[in-house]
Amino acid sequence: MADVPSIIHWMQNSDIGTGIRESIWVFPIVETTHVLALALSVGVLIWFDLRLMGWGMKHQPVSQVHKQIMPLAFVGFVVMFVSGILLFWSEAEKCYLSGFFRAKMLFLVLAGLNAGIFELRTKKTIEDWDKYPVPPAQARMAGLISILSWAAVIIAGRATAYNLF
Amino acid sequence: MGETIRGSRIYFPIIETFHLLALTVLFGAVLVLNMRLCGLMMKNQPTQQVAKDLSPWAWWSLVVILGSGILLFLSEAMKCYASKPFQIKMMFLFAAIIYHFTIHRGVSRSSREPHRAMGVIIGVVNVVLWLGVGLGGRGIGFL
Numbered sequence: 001m002a003d004v005p006s007i008i009h010w011m012q013n014s015d016i017g018t019g020i021r022e023s024i025w026v027f028p029i030v031e032t033t034h035v036l037a038l039a040l041s042v043g044v045l046i047w048f049d050l051r052l053m054g055w056g057m058k059h060q061p062v063s064q065v066h067k068q069i070m071p072l073a074f075v076g077f078v079v080m081f082v083s084g085i086l087l088f089w090s091e092a093e094k095c096y097l098s099g100f101f102r103a104k105m106l107f108l109v110l111a112g113l114n115a116g117i118f119e120l121r122t123k124k125t126i127e128d129w130d131k132y133p134v135p136p137a138q139a140r141m142a143g144l145i146s147i148l149s150w151a152a153v154i155i156a157g158r159a160t161a162y163n164l165f
Numbered sequence: 166m167g168e169t170i171r172g173s174r175i176y177f178p179i180i181e182t183f184h185l186l187a188l189t190v191l192f193g194a195v196l197v198l199n200m201r202l203c204g205l206m207m208k209n210q211p212t213q214q215v216a217k218d219l220s221p222w223a224w225w226s227l228v229v230i231l232g233s234g235i236l237l238f239l240s241e242a243m244k245c246y247a248s249k250p251f252q253i254k255m256m257f258l259f260a261a262i263i264y265h266f267t268i269h270r271g272v273s274r275s276s277r278e279p280h281r282a283m284g285v286i287i288g289v290v291n292v293v294l295w296l297g298v299g300l301g302g303r304g305i306g307f308l
Binding site: 028032036038039042043044045046047057058064065069072154155158 | 299303
């Protein structure tokens with residue numbers, strides 16, 4: 001059975017990986033798409049998180065903000081995820097060895113878990129606090145963790161490209 | 166100052182990271198406000214109210230973006246000055262800021278909801294201008 005480093009090595013040197021990496025246009029286009037999708041996805045998600053924390057959009061019920069923001073954030077996330085996989089494919093070995101990239105993946109998982117817990121558990125009682133300007137502690141915490149973990153994903157992601165460690 | 170930033174291994178990445186984080190906040194605010202203008206979001210709330218809610222965050226993110234952007238520019242002034250994407254970015258930036266504080270603000274802060282078609286045009290132009298800034302900015306690093 002192949003171990004992780006050999007899979008990574010194979011990815012980087014596959015036709016797709018090499019093709020993206022060595023193309024004049026494909027890499028910049030995929031990278032730009034990744035950054036734009038990030039700004040779309042996280043940029044709008046922040047407003048839901050701020051609403052959860054009671055810091056913004058206080059005039060709107062939480063469920064309304066959720067319903068309006070989430071489809072957009074989700075579309076952005078899918079584009080970001082797909083373009084991210086392509087970027088990883090082309091620089092698999094660099095990413096695999098990068099401490100920042102590993103940190104980024106951890107924060108990504110944290111953001112995912114946080115969102116999962118909110119959607120499956122915290123949101124159940126939303127009817128009780130939907131219209132409060134400031135939601136209960138559990139919901140505020142979900143908003144805070146989301147903002148912090150996404151900021152960490154962005155910081156670690158940018159640092160991966162600088163190749164500092 | 167420019168030399169300090171350029172000469173250091175970590176100043177530039179740190180400043181650029183702030184630039185990127187603030188940009189995400191501003192782009193999100195611009196999108197949400199303009200989707201409201203286009204009638205795609207938060208329809209049960211007046212545009213004026215959405216604009217007021219977003220305004221402080223948009224302001225502060227813009228301040229951080231411009232501040233960090235000026236520092237980045239200082240460190241690579243010669244490269245930027247000669248860079249085509251940078252020139253394009255600056256054109257879009259001035260257009261976006263002027264447009265935002267004149268025409269766009271006039272419509273989004275009016276107590277009367279704009280006509281749907283008018284809202285769509287005003288909103289799309291604003292998003293396109295900011296996209297031009299972002300794409301130009303990304304282009305500086307590549308070209």
